[in-house]
Amino acid sequence: MSRQIVVSVADELKSGQRKLAFIDGRSIVLFNIDGTIHAIDNACPHHGASLASGLLDGCVLRCPAHGLCFDLRTGCMxxxxxxxxxxxxxxxxxxxxxxxxxxxxxxxAHAPASPAT
Structure with a gap:
């Protein structure tokens, strides 16, 4: 079973917002895109640039350092x-x-932004 870390209360991250969290020495960025929460490592796989301030177009995040784009739903280019x-x-x-x-x-990395029952 994987270890799960509480990073926020669910309704703190509103649609369109992002949040930087530091967990066990890792920098993680959370995005709320239309009510779905996505979590990624805050390091571009190209050269490790921070992705926290990257331009977001729908579900596609652009790395601010070199312009590479990634779909937050899959993590892939x-x-x-x-x-x-x-x-x-x-x-x-x-x-x-x-x-x-x-x-x-x-x-x-997605989950509906509604309480689990």
Whole structure:
């Protein structure tokens, strides 16, 4: 079973917002895109640039350093092949936003932004 870390209360991150969180020495960026929460490592796989301030167009994040684009739903560059972001599973339990840092990289990282029942 993976270890899940509470990073926020679920309703703190409104649609269109992002939040930088530091968990166990890692920098993670959370995005709320139309009510779905995505969590990624704050390091571009190209040269490690911070992605927290990247331009967001729908679900596609552009790295501010070199302009590479990544789909936050998959972690992958649009099209075929290319680099992939490290993404993290996100869950909402009892009104808390939980991120799991364990498990394979480049997993889909989304969860409905509604309390789990």
């Amino acid at each position: 649009p099209g075929t092949g290319g680099l992939s972001l490290t993404t993290f599973p996100v869950r909402i339990v009892d009104g808390k936003l939980l991120v799991s840092l364990e498990g394979p990289a480049a997993m889909p």
